[in-house]
Amino acid sequence: MSAVTAGRSTRGVVDLVFRARELSIVAALAVLVAVTASVNGNFLSGQGMKDIFLNASILVLLAVGQSVVVITRNIDLSVGSVVGLVAFTVGDFLAADHGRGIAFAIVLGVAIGALCGLVNGLLVSFGRVPALVVTLGTLYVIQGLDHFIAHGRQINAVDLPPALLSLGNGTVLGVPYLPVIAVVAMLAVGYYLRSYPSGRDFYAIGSSPEAAGLAGIPVRRRVMGAYLFSGALAGLAGVLWLSRFGTVVADAANSWELQVVSAVVVGGVAITGGVGTVYGAALGALLLTTITSALVVLKVNPFWQQAITGALLLLAISVDRLLALRVARILRRRNARHGS
Amino acid sequence: MAPDVTTAEPADGVRAPAPAGHGRRPFGRFLRWDVLVGVLLVLVFLGGSAGSPGFASIDNLSFALGDLGEIALIALAMTMLVVAAEVDLSVASVLGLSSALVGALWDAGWAIETIIPLVIVVGAVCGLVNGLLVTRLGLPSLAVTIGTLALYRGLAYVVLGDRAIAEFPQQYADLAVGDVPGTPIPYPVMLFVVLAAVTGVVLHATGFGRSLFAIGAQQEAALFAGIRVKRIKLILFVLSGTVAAFAGVVYTLRYGSARADNGAGLELAVIGAVLLGGVDFDGGKGTLGGVIAGVLLIGLLRNLLMLNDVSTEIQSIVTGLLLIISVITPRLVAAVGQRRRSAPPTSSPAPPES
Numbered sequence: 145m146s147a148v149t150a151g152r153s154t155r156g157v158v159d160l161v162f163r164a165r166e167l168s169i170v171a172a173l174a175v176l177v178a179v180t181a182s183v184n185g186n187f188l189s190g191q192g193m194k195d196i197f198l199n200a201s202i203l204v205l206l207a208v209g210q211s212v213v214v215i216t217r218n219i220d221l222s223v224g225s226v227v228g229l230v231a232f233t234v235g236d237f238l239a240a241d242h243g244r245g246i247a248f249a250i251v252l253g254v255a256i257g258a259l260c261g262l263v264n265g266l267l268v269s270f271g272r273v274p275a276l277v278v279t280l281g282t283l284y285v286i287q288g289l290d291h292f293i294a295h296g297r298q299i300n301a302v303d304l305p306p307a308l309l310s311l312g313n314g315t316v317l318g319v320p321y322l323p324v325i326a327v328v329a330m331l332a333v334g335y336y337l338r339s340y341p342s343g344r345d346f347y348a349i350g351s352s353p354e355a356a357g358l359a360g361i362p363v364r365r366r367v368m369g370a371y372l373f374s375g376a377l378a379g380l381a382g383v384l385w386l387s388r389f390g391t392v393v394a395d396a397a398n399s400w401e402l403q404v405v406s407a408v409v410v411g412g413v414a415i416t417g418g419v420g421t422v423y424g425a426a427l428g429a430l431l432l433t434t435i436t437s438a439l440v441v442l443k444v445n446p447f448w449q450q451a452i453t454g455a456l457l458l459l460a461i462s463v464d465r466l467l468a469l470r471v472a473r474i475l476r477r478r479n480a481r482h483g484s
Numbered sequence: 485m486a487p488d489v490t491t492a493e494p495a496d497g498v499r500a501p502a503p504a505g506h507g508r509r510p511f512g513r514f515l516r517w518d519v520l521v522g523v524l525l526v527l528v529f530l531g532g533s534a535g536s537p538g539f540a541s542i543d544n545l546s547f548a549l550g551d552l553g554e555i556a557l558i559a560l561a562m563t564m565l566v567v568a569a570e571v572d573l574s575v576a577s578v579l580g581l582s583s584a585l586v587g588a589l590w591d592a593g594w595a596i597e598t599i600i601p602l603v604i605v606v607g608a609v610c611g612l613v614n615g616l617l618v619t620r621l622g623l624p625s626l627a628v629t630i631g632t633l634a635l636y637r638g639l640a641y642v643v644l645g646d647r648a649i650a651e652f653p654q655q656y657a658d659l660a661v662g663d664v665p666g667t668p669i670p671y672p673v674m675l676f677v678v679l680a681a682v683t684g685v686v687l688h689a690t691g692f693g694r695s696l697f698a699i700g701a702q703q704e705a706a707l708f709a710g711i712r713v714k715r716i717k718l719i720l721f722v723l724s725g726t727v728a729a730f731a732g733v734v735y736t737l738r739y740g741s742a743r744a745d746n747g748a749g750l751e752l753a754v755i756g757a758v759l760l761g762g763v764d765f766d767g768g769k770g771t772l773g774g775v776i777a778g779v780l781l782i783g784l785l786r787n788l789l790m791l792n793d794v795s796t797e798i799q800s801i802v803t804g805l806l807l808i809i810s811v812i813t814p815r816l817v818a819a820v821g822q823r824r825r826s827a828p829p830t831s832s833p834a835p836p837e838s
Contacts, residue, residue: 284804291797451638
């Protein structure tokens with residue numbers, strides 16, 4: 145009997161902390177928005193909000209893909225260069241052939257991204273080599289490839305089909321397309337990870353790859369899948385980047401990988417695997433974007449912005465860690481009291 | 485995973501007797517990755533000298549080595565960190581911050597003799613912050629140093645903005661780009677040789693070095709063996725920050741330009757060189773000799789590609805491929821070796837049927 149109540153209250157505490165993790169990001173967002181809006185009313189204007197959501201969408205997509213990889217205790221540093229490669233090559237294709245439509249652009253972009261993810265996944269899961277090294281290597285290779293293809297050229301908005309550009313800036317019922325796409329992707333992935341056995345495999349792998357393997361989970365195939373998925377989403381993000389900005393040079397989204405990893409970490413996905421949700425990661429991406437916008441609106445010296453972002457990231461992971469330590473202590477004490 | 489302490493043994497001398505049950509083949513020790521990188525280095529050097537006129541000239545090699553200076557310096561500290569299963573992604577930002585500080589203080593009329601020690605202390609503090617966050621809070625160093633990567637680079641911009649400060653005193657610029665009198669060896673390379681020797685001895689011939697391998701291989705076991713894991717990691721991070729700040733001073737004087745964005749992205753080059761040199765990212769394995777060979781290999785290859793007018797994008801692709809190959813190959817070799825060893829049916833008992 146006491147064991148049952150102990151088990152239930154344990155689960156209660158753990159649940160609360162996970163929920164608190166996302167609630168605390170929402171709270172931080174609310175405070176940030178409230179303070180910024182009280183200083184500068186324009187922050188909450190329609191255009192201001194729209195800009196934040198548009199800017200956040202691409203980062204959210206990347207963060208969703210990245211969190212699936214990080215949950216399996218791996219990392220994908222190559223996403224930024226994939227976005228750059230896809231944005232440029234798809235733009236190049238469309239500029240050369242005006243007859244192609246949006247669907248073609250998206251399929252092509254996702255295919256290129258998935259191909260990059262496939263390479264990462266094969267190297268990591270079947271080569272059994274550390275993900276950081278592999279994706280650092282593919283980061284260089286893909287970036288080099290991108291620069292090689294671009295050769296100093298630039299894609300201009302006038303060369304692109306208007307339909308694609310309206311995808312980046314148009315709205316449906318007043319809501320821009322980009323955030324809709326990002327939210328749909330987030331909900332779908334979140335639902336899959338939570339409600340499908342194969343989705344929960346990702347958490348099992350991240351918690352203990354050995355145990356997951358012994359339990360019969362196809363570890364290599366799942367890790368492979370995570371990379372494939374992250375690459376495909378990065379490809380989609382590349383097409384959206386093209387549609388949003390129109391003008392693309394080879395180093396679009398260069399060095400975004402660290403921003404994406406920051407968003408995921410701030411969002412409560414543990415870099416050591418097994419813990420976190422895509423909702424948290426998406427909120428983390430939204431928070432980072434909002435911080436950047438708020439600092440601009442608050443007229444903070446732009447030279448301070450990066451330092452503040454870095455400090456906030458450190459604060460977020462430190463608070464998260466302290467919270468986790470405290471919960472662990474509570475659980476230990478409770479278990480001791482119940483004599484389990 | 486069994487801790488591989490064989491990597492810590494000296495590279496020459498008598499061959500150690502093969503441990504029982506390991507079936508070590510006579511050439512096993514020569515198939516080690518760091519030795520292969522060394523061989524590759526020699527091949528690249530020979531091929532380069534034969535194929536590219538001017539490559540083997542003293543002037544070019546001196547330039548190529550000088551150009552590697554900062555990466556090589558930072559790689560020394562990074563090797564120790566990665567052996568202990570940690571990483572410091574903030575090194576390039578510390579380099580940038582120290583460069584910005586040198587510029588701002590010089591611009592404010594400080595003496596360079598005061599600036600340099602002060603900047604190095606700032607670097608040590610940057611490392612201390614990383615170390616405290618990792619050891620006191622138990623945070624993963626990857627996450628911590630991604631945060632400080634942004635923080636320190638941001639502080640560099642706070643200090644100097646987007647200005648560029650130039651015109652440092654000639655005798656200090658000479659120290660950064662000049663050669664030791666009578667030799668073609670640049671001063672920073674001389675310094676690297678000395679520091680590399682010290683690092684090599686510390687890593688491979690002292691108790692401190694052995695404790696790094698122990699921590700990287702099995703932190704829990706190291707802790708139970710009485711190794712002060714937290715203190716040692718803290719020391720390593722402080723060391724990493726200090727060296728990065730010093731590299732920032734060298735970088736600033738070498739280019740004669742202090743900028744907040746100096747060395748951006750250099751962390752990836754350093755980590756690439758360390759991993760190429762055969763240091764296992766999971767910790768516990770690697771040799772400093774391998775890392776030095778790795779640094780030189782990347783440097784000479786880039787120099788060779790540059791001499792042959794190969795574009796920077798191809799250089800980037802080559803670096804990336806090298807990095808991937810460097811982690812794949814040892815594992816492939818190990819897998820093939822294992823298969824060959826277990827091939828004769830009599831050599832090992834059959835696995836139990838399930």
